[in-house]
Amino acid sequence: MHSSNLQTCGSAPVLKERGQREVFCGLTSIIWLHRKMQDAFFLVVGSRTCAHLLQSAAGVMIFAEPRFGTAILEETDLAGLADAHQELDREVERLLSRRSDIKRLFLVGSCPSEVIKLDLSKAAERLTKKFAPSVRVVNFTGSGIETTFTQGEDECLAAMVPTLRESSERQLMVIGALPDVVEEQMRSLLSGMGISNVFVLPAARHEDDISVGPNTLFAATQPFLGETHSALLRRGAHHIAAPFPFGAEGTTAWLKAIAGAFQVPEQLFEDVTAAPYARAKKAISQAAAALEDKSVFFFPDSQLEIPLARFLTQECGMKAVEIGTPFIHRPLVQPDLDLIPAGPTVSEGQDVDLQLDRAKEQRADLTVCGLGLANPLEAEGLTTKWAIELVFTPVHFYEQAGDLAGLFPRPIRRRMILNQEAAE
Numbered sequence: 001m002h003s004s005n006l007q008t009c010g011s012a013p014v015l016k017e018r019g020q021r022e023v024f025c026g027l028t029s030i031i032w033l034h035r036k037m038q039d040a041f042f043l044v045v046g047s048r049t050c051a052h053l054l055q056s057a058a059g060v061m062i063f064a065e066p067r068f069g070t071a072i073l074e075e076t077d078l079a080g081l082a083d084a085h086q087e088l089d090r091e092v093e094r095l096l097s098r099r100s101d102i103k104r105l106f107l108v109g110s111c112p113s114e115v116i117k118l119d120l121s122k123a124a125e126r127l128t129k130k131f132a133p134s135v136r137v138v139n140f141t142g143s144g145i146e147t148t149f150t151q152g153e154d155e156c157l158a159a160m161v162p163t164l165r166e167s168s169e170r171q172l173m174v175i176g177a178l179p180d181v182v183e184e185q186m187r188s189l190l191s192g193m194g195i196s197n198v199f200v201l202p203a204a205r206h207e208d209d210i211s212v213g214p215n216t217l218f219a220a221t222q223p224f225l226g227e228t229h230s231a232l233l234r235r236g237a238h239h240i241a242a243p244f245p246f247g248a249e250g251t252t253a254w255l256k257a258i259a260g261a262f263q264v265p266e267q268l269f270e271d272v273t274a275a276p277y278a279r280a281k282k283a284i285s286q287a288a289a290a291l292e293d294k295s296v297f298f299f300p301d302s303q304l305e306i307p308l309a310r311f312l313t314q315e316c317g318m319k320a321v322e323i324g325t326p327f328i329h330r331p332l333v334q335p336d337l338d339l340i341p342a343g344p345t346v347s348e349g350q351d352v353d354l355q356l357d358r359a360k361e362q363r364a365d366l367t368v369c370g371l372g373l374a375n376p377l378e379a380e381g382l383t384t385k386w387a388i389e390l391v392f393t394p395v396h397f398y399e400q401a402g403d404l405a406g407l408f409p410r411p412i413r414r415r416m417i418l419n420q421e422a423a424e
C-alpha cells in the first residue's frame, strides 16, 4: 500500500481484514498479571480446555500456593444457571476460607461461561458484599472469541478503574504491568525529574491505594490498553499521548511527553536522561548491527507490533514490509505510527490465509508472528520470531533497549547457520 505523497504510516490507509485468526485467548494474560499482583487470585470460570491452556502457558511452574485456578463448568451447569452460581459461591468460599493472603479476587470469564451467559458481574457484586472489606471481587473476561491474548490485561485493568478511589490531586498514573525491576527503573527516572506522585496500575498490592480524578494524568507503557484508556477518560483523567518506551528514542520521547505535562525544566530532563540514553544507544548499536537494511513482516498477535515496528525501523535500521496488528487503538499508537516512514502495509485484524500468501510473496528477512504460524513459515524457509516472547521478556526503557534489539538478530543468525549447513 505504497503512496509517494504520504510521509509516514500515521496517515496511511489501513488494510482491514475480518477473517479467520490465529491467536491465543486473553486467559494467557493471567500468567504475567498474577506475578505482578501479589495478593490477587485469578479464578477462571471455564472448561477443562481453559484449565489446560493456563497450565501449559504457565509451563512447569509449581507453586505451594498457586494464585490462579479454574472453576470447571461441568456439562450439567449448562442446564441450570442457578446451580452454576451456587457452585461458584461454594468454590469461592472454599478458596477464601483457606487463603487469608488473597485480598483481590478476579472472576475471569471464558468462552464457556459466556456461551451459557453466566453473569459474572452479578457474581462479583454478590461476593464483594459477602467478603468486604477483606476481599474485593472484580470480574473481567478472558474469552477467546474475537480477542487476542494481551486483551486479558486490558480487560483486567479496565475492570479495576471503576473501583478506584476518587481524588482531585495532581498525579501521574502509569498503566501497564511491568516486571518489578523495570518498574523501579521507570520510577527512578520519573522521581529524578521531580515527579513523585506516581501510581502504577496494576499495583503490586491492594493497599497501594490508587486513586483517580480530573487532575490525574496517565501514560501507558503497553499499546494494548484501549479499554483501560477509555475507562480512565470516563473517570475524568487525561491521557499523555506518546510513543511507547521501547529503545533509546522511544523511551526519551515517552519521558519527554510526561516531562512536558509536568513542566519539568529542560536542563533537568537532560541531566536525568543523557547518560542512560547514551548507554541505550550504544547497546542497541552493538546488538542491532545484524539488522541493518533487513526487512520485517509482522503478523497480528501481541498488539505490540506498531511500537516494535517503530523501534526496528527508527532505531535498528530495518525496513517494515507489513505491520499487521489485531486492533489499532489510535489514541495510543498514533505517535508511533507517525514515526514510521510510509511504505509498509498497515493491516488491522486478520484473514490468515491471505496474510500468509502476502508473507510468502514478500519473504521478509524476519517474520514476527504467533506460535501457531511460526512452524509452517519456517518450513517455507522463512525466519520467524515468536511475538509472545516479547510480552514475557523485560523490554521497556533504557536499560533493556539492548536486550530488546538483541532478540531480533538471533533467529536471523540461526537461519544463516542452517543455510550454511545445508549448503555444505
Ligand code: SF4
Pocket (backbone or CB within 6 Å): 025, 026, 027, 046, 047, 049, 050, 051, 053, 109, 110, 111, 112, 142, 143, 144, 145
Ligand atoms: S477462554 Fe475460550 S479460547 Fe480460551 S482456553 Fe477457554 S475455551 Fe479456549
